Amino acid sequence: xxxxxxxxxxxxxxxxxxxxxxxxxxxxxxxxxxxxxxxxxxxxxxxxxxxxxxxxxxxxxxxxxxxxxxxxxxxxxxxxxxxxxxxxxxxxxxxxxxxxxxxxxxxxxxxxxxxxxxxxxxxxxxxxxxxxxxxxxxxxxxxxxxxxxxxxxxxxxxxxxxxxxxxxxxxxxxxxxxxxxxxxxxxxxxxxxxxxxxxxxxxxxxxxxxxxxxxxxxxxxxxxxxxxxxxxxxxxxxxxxxxxxxxxxxxxxxxxxxxxxxxxxxxxxxxxxxxxxxxxxxxxxxxxxxxxxxxxxxxxxxxxxxxxxxxxxxxxxxxxxxxxxxxxxxxxxxxxxxxxxxxxxxxxxxxxxxxxxxxxxxxxxxxxxxxxxxxxxxxxxxxxxxxxxxxxxxxxxxxxxxxxxxxxxxxxxxxxxxxxxxxxxxxxxxxxxxxxxxxxxxxxxxxxxxxxxxxxxxxxxxxxxxxxxxxxxxxxxxxxxxxxxxxxxxxxxxxxxxxxxxxxxxxxxxxxxxxxxxxxxxxxxxxxxxxxxxxxxxxxxxxxxxxxxxxxxxxxxxxxxxxxxxxxxxxxxxxxxxxxxxxxxxxxxxxxxxxxxxxxxxxxxxxxxxx
Numbered sequence: 377x378x379x380x381x382x383x384x385x386x387x388x389x390x391x392x393x394x395x396x397x398x399x400x401x402x403x404x405x406x407x408x409x410x411x412x413x414x415x416x417x418x419x420x421x422x423x424x425x426x427x428x429x430x431x432x433x434x435x436x437x438x439x440x441x442x443x444x445x446x447x448x449x450x451x452x453x454x455x456x457x458x459x460x461x462x463x464x465x466x467x468x469x470x471x472x473x474x475x476x477x478x479x480x481x482x483x484x485x486x487x488x489x490x491x492x493x494x495x496x497x498x499x500x501x502x503x504x505x506x507x508x509x510x511x512x513x514x515x516x517x518x519x520x521x522x523x524x525x526x527x528x529x530x531x532x533x534x535x536x537x538x539x540x541x542x543x544x545x546x547x548x549x550x551x552x553x554x555x556x557x558x559x560x561x562x563x564x565x566x567x568x569x570x571x572x573x574x575x576x577x578x579x580x581x582x583x584x585x586x587x588x589x590x591x592x593x594x595x596x597x598x599x600x601x602x603x604x605x606x607x608x609x610x611x612x613x614x615x616x617x618x619x620x621x622x623x624x625x626x627x628x629x630x631x632x633x634x635x636x637x638x639x640x641x642x643x644x645x646x647x648x649x650x651x652x653x654x655x656x657x658x659x660x661x662x663x664x665x666x667x668x669x670x671x672x673x674x675x676x677x678x679x680x681x682x683x684x685x686x687x688x689x690x691x692x693x694x695x696x697x698x699x700x701x702x703x704x705x706x707x708x709x710x711x712x713x714x715x716x717x718x719x720x721x722x723x724x725x726x727x728x729x730x731x732x733x734x735x736x737x738x739x740x741x742x743x744x745x746x747x748x749x750x751x752x753x754x755x756x757x758x759x760x761x762x763x764x765x766x767x768x769x770x771x772x773x774x775x776x777x778x779x780x781x782x783x784x785x786x787x788x789x790x791x792x793x794x795x796x797x798x799x800x801x802x803x804x805x806x807x808x809x810x811x812x813x814x815x816x817x818x819x820x821x822x823x824x825x826x827x828x829x830x831x832x833x834x835x836x837x838x839x840x841x842x843x844x845x846x847x848x849x850x851x852x853x854x855x856x857x858x859x860x861x862x863x864x865x866x867x868x869x870x871x872x873x874x875x876x877x878x879x880x881x882x883x884x885x886x887x888x889x890x891x892x893x894x895x896x897x898x899x900x901x902x903x904x905x906x907x908x909x910x911x912x913x914x915x916x917x918x919x920x921x922x923x924x925x926x927x928x929x930x931x932x933x934x935x936x937x938x939x940x941x942x943x944x945x946x947x948x949x950x951x952x953x954x955x956x957x958x959x960x961x962x963x964x965x966x967x968x969x970x971x972x973x974x975x976x977x978x979x980x981x982x983x984x985x986x987x
Contacts, residue, residue: 384614384651385638386441386537387631392425394627395440396432400775401628401658402635404651405439407472409620410463413444413456413566427466434874435834435867436777437800438652439469443620445491447564447902447921448475457481467876470511474550474564477905479508487511487879489537493550493564497523499530504889506534511879512614513537516548517598518676518936521610528611535613540600541630541664542618544675544684546572546593547933547983551898553922554932557985558968562923564900573690576970577963578939580956587687589730592939592962593983594690596683599664599672601634605641606677608648625770626667632775633662653800654779654834659769665695666766680949680979682942689731693723694761700724700754701742708744708752716744721762724752733761778836781866783827786843787812794827796862798835802873804865808858815849826855833863887914897922897930932970933983940974940981948976961986 387403389395395406408429411420421429430440442463448456456478460471464484471478471486474493489512490496490505497516505513514537515524528536545552552563554571561567572593578586600607604615615638617630635656642648664672670686671693686693698712716722716739723733732752738745780799785792791809820842828837891914901907902921910918919925940946945954962970962983969986 380647380649381613382651383608383638383642383648384439384537385631385634386614386616387627388542388617388619388622389429389627390620390622390624391421392429394622394624395429397624397775398627398631399433399436399438400656400777401632402639402656402775402777403438403631405441405469405614406433407441407443407616407620409443410459412459413446413448413452423462423466426463426468430467430469431871434467435870436652436654436779437874440467441470441472441489442468443472443491444478445472445474445493446566447562447900447906447923448477450903450905453477453481453903453905457483460484460486469877472514474900475902475906476909477903480905480909485878485880487877490514491550492516492539495548495550497548499527500889502527502534502536503531506531509880511535511877514539514616517544518548520676520679521603521606524607524612525610532611536611537614537616538600538607538612539598539618540604540607540615540634541598542622543670544595544598544618544673546595546935546937548936550900551934552932553897553930554970554983556923557932564902564921565923570690572933574964579961579963581959581961582957584956586943586956586960590687591690592685592687592942593933593935593937594670594686595675595937596671596673596686597669598675599669600674600677601637601664603674603677604634604637605645608641608645622668625767628770628774629662629667630664632656632658632660633664636662653798654777657776657778658774660766660774663766666763668692668761669694676936680938680941682944684937685942688725688729691723691731691733692761693731694721694759695763697722697758697760699758700752700756702754703750703752706745706749707740708746708750708758710742710744710758712758715739716760717763717765719764720760722746723759723761724756726756727753735762777834778830779834779870780838781830781835782839782841783837783862784841784843785823785827787845792844792848794858794862796835796866798866798870799838800870800873802866802869804862804869806858806862806865808854810854812846813849815847818847819850820847822852823850823855826850826852827859829856829859830863834867835863887912889913890915892916895919897925931973931982931984933981935981935983936979938974938979938981939972946976948979 384404386405387398389406389408398406409420433440464486472489472491474491490510492514502513512535517539555569556562559569561569575589577588673684697714698710701709701711720736726732734746737747782797784795794806797803824840893915895915895918900921901918907918944952960972971984973982
């Protein structure tokens with residue numbers, strides 16, 4: 377019989393509330409930052425909160441991954457080592473890491489996952505990571521289905537984690553230095569200033585303006601919800617939702633949406649099974665376009681596309697609702713079949729191509745009364761980027777996660793026996809030594825009713841069997857107390873039987889991956905231990921990280937997204953010739969210029985700062 381492959385839905389958690397709700401809404405695992413050393417410096421959490429999240433997650437056999445995916449200073453390494461031991465002792469399942477220096481520390485046997493910031497895009501790199509002992513690899517967002525499949529075929533034993541939803545970095549992760557160069561805030565140190573979301577003028581070598589005040593580096597958000605089965609077939613085993621700075625309503629909605637999509641696939645494809653226990657019962661219908669998004673793209677999954685950029689704005693546009701029929705005094709007449717609510721947020725693209733917005737004070741059928749005066753033209757398309765009623769629903773309790781349990785009441789010589797068996801085959805047995813008192817009428821239905829009242833517990837009754845030789849009388853209070861004791865004992869059993877993965881000792885390698893290479897700032901060697909690691913792996917020299925030496929002569933960004941291709945002027949894939957003179961420049965509002973270099977051999981765009 378072919379072995380089933382466990383598939384993980386991995387959700388982000390800004391804090392413990394987001395983590396718990398991610399699990400309630402169907403996540404098999406959550407990733408979250410500790411109080412330091414995560415790639416989102418604004419999303420840190422205490423050990424106490426992490427311990428509570430771990431306890432809650434493990435009840436459902438869900439996992440908790442902590443991000444320590446920054447490059448580290450020499451003086452930080454002792455603190456990192458101490459933190460990792462503490463995380464291990466509270467039961468954290470794995471660390472998502474970037475810095476090779478961690479391999480030189482005295483670490484507990486906690487699994488390490490290779491962050492996407494390690495630039496994981498080739499079979500050779502993933503095989504090397506497996507040799508080093510990493511237990512899961514987060515692939516670059518830019519990969520196609522074929523590239524993912526090639527990696528899986530080359531390294532079938534390595535679990536592959538792929539991003540399926542959320543914000544996209546325009547540069548390969550770990551290879552972006554624009555924020556550090558321009559603002560002194562390192563993306564590799566968790567302090568990205570989002571350079572790629574800024575407006576620029578695009579000009580040519582002669583100074584002619586190609587596009588004014590646009591966002592040519594701001595990508596749409598990834599949405600692979602229609603490609604999940606193809607990703608499964610390509611070898612992906614962990615589906616990651618981006619958004620460790622997102623609020624709880626985003627986490628609820630997006631997690632629940634992908635849970636439903638995956639469960640529908642698993643129902644048809646029994647060779648895939650979910651990686652945790654229980655099922656989520658929702659009291660709302662998940663809708664991706666109701667949560668923050670810049671428009672959606674499946675990026676490079678099916679090859680290069682020219683519509684992956686959100687040129688108009690880096691803000692959320694939301695769902696299309698209709699268009700302006702006319703503007704009358706203080707209200708807008710809407711044409712369309714969809715309806716707004718009081719308090720909704722509305723946005724539209726004005727005549728200059730800029731995104732504008734307003735809040736609705738009152739809705740009267742197809743009349744919208746904005747909170748402030750607006751000047752908007754007829755035929756302008758309106759979008760809803762904040763659905764007041766939907767957000768209200770999500771701010772309340774919106775899901776329960778239940779573990780299936782079978783309950784059996786049987787007879788023993790000196791009383792009765794209650795057994796509870798959950799879907800993971802944990803079984804608890806509670807004897808009840810009690811005089812057998814005959815009932816006047818059948819008690820079976822009342823017994824089943826009382827034993828099934830699992831309410832606010834983590835369980836739901838899948839089946840209840842009553843195996844008695846006669847109709848015996850049971851007071852409802854006795855059955856309720858008995859049921860509560862059984863539930864408490866089953867919860868303790870699930871905690872005891874949770875199996876925390878133990879990582880094997882990191883294996884040595886033959887040093888060929890970096891053999892003979894002179895490594896530049898792109899190696900992100902922030903500390904002496906990481907530099908020593910590279911040298912031990914065959915490098916002939918290792919430059920210090922960009923953050924240490926500000927190597928401004930090098931490229932600041934390495935992008936698969938190509939502005940020349942987006943404009944229709946690619947000499948390899950397109951026929952149209954540009955009317956403008958290269959090189960092209962991005963000019964920021966403060967006058968700084970950034971030269972674009974098109975590396976057609978590697979199908980890559982690089983961004984350089986002009987001195």
